[in-house]
Amino acid sequence: MPRPPLSSKQTDAVLGAFMLHPQAWRHGYDLSRDLGLKSGTLYPLLMRLSDQGLLEAEWRPSVRPGRPPRHAYRLTAAGAAYARSRGVADVPGNYPSFNDEVPT
Amino acid sequence: MSDGFGRRLLAMLERQLVRVAPPSRSQWAEGMRRELEEIENPGEAFRFVLGCLWACSLERLRSVELVLRLAKRTMVAATGLIAALGLMVAIHMAQVYAPSGLLIGTISIAFGAASLLLARRGPNAAAAVAVAMLVLSAAGLAAGLTQFREVQHATLYRALALEGLAMWSLLLAASLALSWATRSAWLRNLALERGWM
Numbered sequence: 514m515p516r517p518p519l520s521s522k523q524t525d526a527v528l529g530a531f532m533l534h535p536q537a538w539r540h541g542y543d544l545s546r547d548l549g550l551k552s553g554t555l556y557p558l559l560m561r562l563s564d565q566g567l568l569e570a571e572w573r574p575s576v577r578p579g580r581p582p583r584h585a586y587r588l589t590a591a592g593a594a595y596a597r598s599r600g601v602a603d604v605p606g607n608y609p610s611f612n613d614e615v616p617t
Numbered sequence: 618m619s620d621g622f623g624r625r626l627l628a629m630l631e632r633q634l635v636r637v638a639p640p641s642r643s644q645w646a647e648g649m650r651r652e653l654e655e656i657e658n659p660g661e662a663f664r665f666v667l668g669c670l671w672a673c674s675l676e677r678l679r680s681v682e683l684v685l686r687l688a689k690r691t692m693v694a695a696t697g698l699i700a701a702l703g704l705m706v707a708i709h710m711a712q713v714y715a716p717s718g719l720l721i722g723t724i725s726i727a728f729g730a731a732s733l734l735l736a737r738r739g740p741n742a743a744a745a746v747a748v749a750m751l752v753l754s755a756a757g758l759a760a761g762l763t764q765f766r767e768v769q770h771a772t773l774y775r776a777l778a779l780e781g782l783a784m785w786s787l788l789l790a791a792s793l794a795l796s797w798a799t800r801s802a803w804l805r806n807l808a809l810e811r812g813w814m
Contacts, residue, residue, distance in 0.1 A: 542652040542665065552668030557675055560645060584648025
């Protein structure tokens with residue numbers, strides 16, 4: 514039985530963070546730090562979003578030379594639509610800004 | 618805590634990440650491990666890895682749900698199979714001695730009901746059927762031992778009652794275990810979805 518989409522303040526915060534730059538790949542640690550979410554809260558949310566096809570994950574080269582690739586995440590089209598349906602995309606000011614990678 | 622000990626502890630926790638995560642989440646666990654390499658502050662790295670271990674542990678527990686679903690389907694199939702086989706025996710037995718056929722048929726229908734209820738209403742409903750049938754089996758055994766010793770097929774009825782006691786006890790134990798495990802998994806998911814943990 515498919516799980517219902519997630520709905521919590523943390524989920525909205527994560528969706529909002531992704532929606533600030535919908536095409537940008539984000540990393541777990543950066544999201545955790547910028548949103549003030551513990552990794553134990555953030556990663557289960559990311560995994561659930563991914564399971565529901567709302568988030569895509571892939572290995573991306575690190576921006577720091579000599580570092581191994583990092584697991585990166587961004588919203589799928591369905592994820593962006595879901596974020597808009599929850600209204601989180603309309604209030605980007607509610608979420609911290611990112612100084613991470615620019616959209617690729 | 619010395620730097621050396623802290624580093625060793627962190628490295629140990631880092632290794633545990635990949636071990637604790639279920640195979641389906643190995644990429645995620647590896648991703649978490651890589652993130653740790655980006656964290657320069659040891660205290661922050663320690664907090665991050667503890668959170669990641671928690672997340673991986675939750676995923677490990679979540680994978681238990683798949684086992685629970687499989688266990689439920691196996692129980693449904695097994696009780697359904699017993700019901701079907703019992704009905705076949707009942708049909709043949711009815712041609713030899715109708716009361717025995719009726720008795721075996723009734724037991725088969727109870728197994729069928731337990732299978733259906735387990736599939737539709739969950740393990741608690743199956744447990745209720747098991748309790749009812751346990752009482753009937755025990756009563757049947759007691760009656761057979763004291764009052765109906767000379768009845769035709771009395772030995773068969775005693776054997777059926779004994780077998781019933783064993784099988785319904787097994788079904789009751791399995792249903793209660795499944796019910797408990799499912800409820801625990803449900804509570805954990807609820808807590809996760811509401812952000813309580």
